[in-house]
Amino acid sequence: MSHTLQIKEPGFGWMLLCSVVVHLACYFLLVKFHFSPLPLKEGPVYYVDIINLPVANPRAGTPSSPGGAPPATTRQEMTLPAKSAVKPGPKPAPSTLKPAAPVETDRQFQERMAKIERDVESKHVSAAIDALRSQVGSGGKGGQSGMPGAKGTEAGSDYASYIRSRLTDAFSTTIAYQSKNPEAMVRLTIGKTGRVTGLRFEKSSKDRLFEDCVRRAISKAEQTFPPPPGGAAFEYSYRFAPEGVSKK
Amino acid sequence: MKKFLFVIAAIIFPAMVLAGEGYLDVTASGNRQLQLAIPPSRSLDGSQHPEIVKELHDVLSFDMTLAGPFSVMSGAGGKESSGIRPGEFDFAPWKSAGADLLVKSGYRVKGSAITLEFRLYDVFKEKEIVAKRYTGTIRDLRKIAHIFDDQVMQSVTGERGPFSGKIAFVSKQTGNKEICLMDYDGHNVQRLTRNGSINLNPDFSPNGREIIYTSYKRRNPDLYRRELFTGTEASISSRRGINITGAYSPDGKRIALAMSKDGNSEIYVIDTSGKQSARLTSNGAIDVSPSWSPDGSRIAFTSDRLGRPQVFIMNSDGSGVRRLTTSGSYNDRPRWSPKGDTILYCRMEGGGFQIYSINPDGSSDTRLTSEGSNEHGRWSPDGRYITFSSSRGGREAIYVMRADGSGQTRVSRGNAADSHPTWSSRW
Numbered sequence: 001m002s003h004t005l006q007i008k009e010p011g012f013g014w015m016l017l018c019s020v021v022v023h024l025a026c027y028f029l030l031v032k033f034h035f036s037p038l039p040l041k042e043g044p045v046y047y048v049d050i051i052n053l054p055v056a057n058p059r060a061g062t063p064s065s066p067g068g069a070p071p072a073t074t075r076q077e078m079t080l081p082a083k084s085a086v087k088p089g090p091k092p093a094p095s096t097l098k099p100a101a102p103v104e105t106d107r108q109f110q111e112r113m114a115k116i117e118r119d120v121e122s123k124h125v126s127a128a129i130d131a132l133r134s135q136v137g138s139g140g141k142g143g144q145s146g147m148p149g150a151k152g153t154e155a156g157s158d159y160a161s162y163i164r165s166r167l168t169d170a171f172s173t174t175i176a177y178q179s180k181n182p183e184a185m186v187r188l189t190i191g192k193t194g195r196v197t198g199l200r201f202e203k204s205s206k207d208r209l210f211e212d213c214v215r216r217a218i219s220k221a222e223q224t225f226p227p228p229p230g231g232a233a234f235e236y237s238y239r240f241a242p243e244g245v246s247k248k
Numbered sequence: 249m250k251k252f253l254f255v256i257a258a259i260i261f262p263a264m265v266l267a268g269e270g271y272l273d274v275t276a277s278g279n280r281q282l283q284l285a286i287p288p289s290r291s292l293d294g295s296q297h298p299e300i301v302k303e304l305h306d307v308l309s310f311d312m313t314l315a316g317p318f319s320v321m322s323g324a325g326g327k328e329s330s331g332i333r334p335g336e337f338d339f340a341p342w343k344s345a346g347a348d349l350l351v352k353s354g355y356r357v358k359g360s361a362i363t364l365e366f367r368l369y370d371v372f373k374e375k376e377i378v379a380k381r382y383t384g385t386i387r388d389l390r391k392i393a394h395i396f397d398d399q400v401m402q403s404v405t406g407e408r409g410p411f412s413g414k415i416a417f418v419s420k421q422t423g424n425k426e427i428c429l430m431d432y433d434g435h436n437v438q439r440l441t442r443n444g445s446i447n448l449n450p451d452f453s454p455n456g457r458e459i460i461y462t463s464y465k466r467r468n469p470d471l472y473r474r475e476l477f478t479g480t481e482a483s484i485s486s487r488r489g490i491n492i493t494g495a496y497s498p499d500g501k502r503i504a505l506a507m508s509k510d511g512n513s514e515i516y517v518i519d520t521s522g523k524q525s526a527r528l529t530s531n532g533a534i535d536v537s538p539s540w541s542p543d544g545s546r547i548a549f550t551s552d553r554l555g556r557p558q559v560f561i562m563n564s565d566g567s568g569v570r571r572l573t574t575s576g577s578y579n580d581r582p583r584w585s586p587k588g589d590t591i592l593y594c595r596m597e598g599g600g601f602q603i604y605s606i607n608p609d610g611s612s613d614t615r616l617t618s619e620g621s622n623e624h625g626r627w628s629p630d631g632r633y634i635t636f637s638s639s640r641g642g643r644e645a646i647y648v649m650r651a652d653g654s655g656q657t658r659v660s661r662g663n664a665a666d667s668h669p670t671w672s673s674r675w
Contacts, residue, residue, distance in 0.1 A: 164272040172276035174348075176317060178405055178632075185271060208406030209317055216348075216372055217274075237271035242279065 159229055160236045163190070163221075167238060170221035175242060177210035183241040184214055190234040194225040202237060214240045282404070284318040285347040285371070290330055292354040292365065300355050300362070300389065307393035308351060310433055311411045314657060315401060316632070316650050321347060332367055339374045347371045351400065362386050366396045368403060378403045390435055391675075398674060410628035414672045415635055416440070416450040416459055417646055421664035427461050429476070432628075432635070432648065432671065434659035440474060449493050449668055454500040456673040460484070462492045471505060473520070484522030489513075493537045497544050497564075504528075504538035504547055515549050517564070528566035539584045539591075540564070541608070548572065548582035548591055548608075559593050561608065572610055579604075581624065587631040590651070592616075594623040603636055605651075616653030627651075629673040635659075637667040 182205035189198030196218060205211055217240075228234035289304045291297070305322075312318045323345075331337040332352035342350050350371050356363040367379045378399055382392040394412040401409030411432060419428040419439070425446045430437040441447050445465040452459055460473050470486035471494045485491040489508030496503055503520060506513045510527070513534045518525040529535040533553035540547055548561050554571070559582045562569040573579040578596035585591065591608055594601040600621025606613045616625075620640025627634060628648075635648050638658075645660035646669045660666045 160272060164274055167274045168276065171274050172278075174280070175276040175278060176280050176282055178317060209404060212404070216370075219373060238274050239271050240274045243275045243277040245275075 159234060163188070163225060163234075163236070164238060166221040166224045167217060167240075171214070171217040171240065174213040174216045174220065176213045177205075177207050177242065179205065179207040179210065181242070181245045182207040182210040183239065183245055184211055185237055185239050186214060186218070187235065187237050188218065190225055190228055192227055192231055192233060194222075194227040196222045196225070197233065198235070205240075210240075281319040282317055282348040283321055283346050284312050285321050285323075285342055285345070285350045286312065287323060287328055287350075287352065289353040289355055290332055292332075292356040292363070293358075295357055297355065297357055300357070300386070303389055304353060304355070304364075304393055307390050307433070308353070308397060311394060311397035311409070312351075312400065314633070314648060314650070314655055315397075315409065316655065317404060318349070321345065332365065334367075334369075334376050339369070339371055342371045349377075349404070353396075357386070360385050360387075362389060364389070364392050364396075366399075368400055390431060394431065394433075395674075407630055407632075408674065410630045410633060410671065410674065412674045413456070413629060414675060415646060415659070415669050416452065416672065417637075417666050417670070418448060418450070418668040419662075419664050419666050421662060427459070427474075428666075430659075432659065434646070434661045437661070440476070450670050451495050452670055452672040453496050454498060454673065456675060460494045460496065460503060462494065471503070471522070484520065485518060485525075495538050495540060497540050498542055499544060504540060506536040506538065515547065515566075526566075528562065528564075529569075530566075537581050539582050541584050542586050542588045546584075546608075548584055550580045550582065559591070559606075572606065572608070573613070574610065575613055576604075583626055584608075585627050585631045585651075586629060590631075592625040592627065592634065594625060600639070603634070603653075614653075616649070617656070619656075622647075624668050626670045628671045633671075635669040635671050637669060 183203070184201055184205040185203035187198070187200040187202050188196060191197040199215070199218060201211065286305060286308045289301045309320050309322075312320050328341045329337040332354045337352070339350075348371055350369040352367045352369065354365045356365075361383065362385065363381065363383045365379070365381045368377045369375065370377055380396055380399060382388075382395070384392055391412065397411045398409035401407065401411075413432055414429050415432050416427060416429050418425050419437075420426075421428070421439075422444075424444050425448065426442065427440040427447045427450050428437055429440055440459070441461075441463065443463060443465040445463060447461050447463045447465075448469075450459050450461040457477060458473055458475055460471060462469050463472050464470075466483075466486070468486065468488075469490045469492050470483050471491040472481055473484050474481045484503070485494075485505065485507065487507055487509040490506060490513060492506050494503050494505040497517075501520060502517050503522075504515060504517050507516050507525075508514070512532060513536055514530065515528040515535045515538050516525050517528060528538075528547070529549070529551070531551075531553050533551050534557075535549055535551045535553075538547045538549045545564055546561055547564055548559055550557050551560050552558070553560075556577050557580050558571055559573040559579050560569055561572050572582070572591065573593065573595075576595040576597070579593050580596075580601075581592075581594050583592040589607065590605045590612075592603060592605050595604050595615075601623040602615055603617045603622045603625040604613060604615050616634070617636070617638070620638050622636050622638045622640070625634050625636040632651050633648055634651060635646060637644050638647050639645075641658065643663060644665040644667045645658055646666045647656055647658050647660075649656040
């Protein structure tokens with residue numbers, strides 16, 4: 001006796017139906033997940049100052065004055081309140097009785113949750129600031145301003161340009177000359193304290209009146225020099241000339 | 249071991265100094281004047297001489313105002329303290345008043361003798377720049393003050409001032425044209441010639457001890473030399489025809505002048521004794537008014553060889569003649585700057601003359617005067633100032649100005665017609 005396996009093939013109509021159903025399903029899935037307009041999320045906008053203006057203290061990252069202790073009020077404001085604003089209710093006795101849960105409306109519940117969230121966030125911020133303070137303070141210069149670890153090489157902390165701006169201000173009050181197009185190149189060394197420790201004319205203008213006014217400008221500007229970044233001496237060359245005199 | 253230390257130093261040292269390569273420009277506009285404070289002189293021995301105080305202040309203020317780099321101020325709002333030596337006074341009032349420099353002076357009088365003490369301070373640095381003490385007679389007061397002003401210029405600009413020099417000029421005070429001498433600011437006038445004739449074109453020797461001029465006292469325009477301190481006078485060129493517009497060479501060993509002994513006026517060079525002469529120009533035109541370049545290699549002069557008087561330049565041996573002035577129809581009396589970079593001359597304009605300056609290459613032809621008729625421009629020995637004669641006030645008078653034409657100031661004090669000034673080196 002032999003068995004013959006007989007496979008009954010579906011009919012054409014059935015196959016057509018299946019095909020239509022599958023195609024339609026694929027079409028809807030494609031439309032839904034690929035072409036459907038997803039809700040746009042607006043990302044944060046960053047404003048970047050593309051001009052690096054000279055800054056008074058190249059390491060300054062916080063507005064507190066250099067060397068000064070941070071104001072106590074600021075610290076107080078940042079401190080997390082000692083007690084949570086949420087008062088825990090009386091400890092429920094382990095009884096079988098169903099706790100007499102106060103009837104809390106949705107609004108009250110949301111307010112309570114928001115308060116808890118604010119407290120937690122405040123706690124985190126306060127902890128982060130304390131950590132930063134301790135990090136800066138560990139450098140032996142408590143209360144020093146500036147970004148921790150900054151070397152004065154970040155954008156906007158161009159010490160040479162800052163010194164140039166101070167020199168330009170002073171030079172405009174002292175400029176005097178008797179030759180036609182005086183030009184002097186000065187190598188300036190600024191010590192760790194911000195005082196000028198070296199001044200050398202690399203190229204003389206051969207105009208004593210002009211060179212004296214350059215010296216006078218440097219002396220005036222020196223009073224506004226901050227210490228160089230990184231605790232190292234700073235050395236750079238500056239070309240002094242009346243406006244419009246191009247380099248010879 | 250040495251190599252190891254060298255390597256370590258090479259690694260560490262660059263990190264210790266933030267040395268930058270390149271440079272940054274520091275520029276400013278303008279050219280400001282330094283505020284120079286000149287408070288009244290103080291008595292050093294308690295004796296009060298207001299006339300000395302006034303005269304000293306007048307001299308110092310006049311010189312420093314003409315100088316150019318300074319704007320003179322007298323006081324600091326009454327808050328200034330007495331004392332002239334360091335530590336005897338406070339700089340703060342002067343700083344507040346905006347002074348850059350401060351001249352303190354004091355005097356001590358004993359009979360006709362006077363001791364003057366001057367100190368120049370840098371107010372900002374609170375530092376003494378120069379201190380001088382002079383002793384002389386009261387008659388020397390102005391001279392001493394001028395000498396100190398020369399010193400102030402030396403200290404501030406690196407080059408001594410010309411204020412202690414003299415100006416020789418032609419005066420008609422007596423009705424004749426006589427050669428006179430005065431301080432550059434018009435004081436202490438002395439008459440040098442008394443021949444009752446016409447004396448013209450004085451020129452100082454480079455050391456300031458002699459003067460040459462043309463005189464008609466023997467009816468012919470001859471060239472004379474006069475020693476100022478002995479009064480000795482000698483004729484050095486009395487050749488037939490004119491012997492005019494003599495000019496000492498920068499080394500004082502030769503004199504260029506215009507002579508017409510061979511017919512028309514030509515430029516010659518003679519030695520100071522007048523015996524040897526060399527002819528530099530040779531043409532049918534009139535050549536006059538020679539002026540040496542400061543290195544003695546070239547001579548500027550006036551010639552009408554092209555039809556109208558114009559300024560020309562030639563080598564001191566007469567070769568390489570070229571025309572300098574190209575504008576104006578009548579340009580005359582060139583005078584080479586002691587610095588060598590500019591030549592003064594006067595140009596006829598509208599019936600009078602105006603003083604111009606031009607570079608030896610013909611560029612930067614600039615008019616320096618405009619009021620009245622101005623001529624006979626001569627440089628101060630340092631080349632920073634010019635003396636000239638002007639008729640702007642009616643009669644001709646001697647004026648001084650800065651080399652750029654600013655600060656024109658009359659220095660003639662009388663009403664006589666004064667002209668042909670020339671400025672000596674320092675006495």
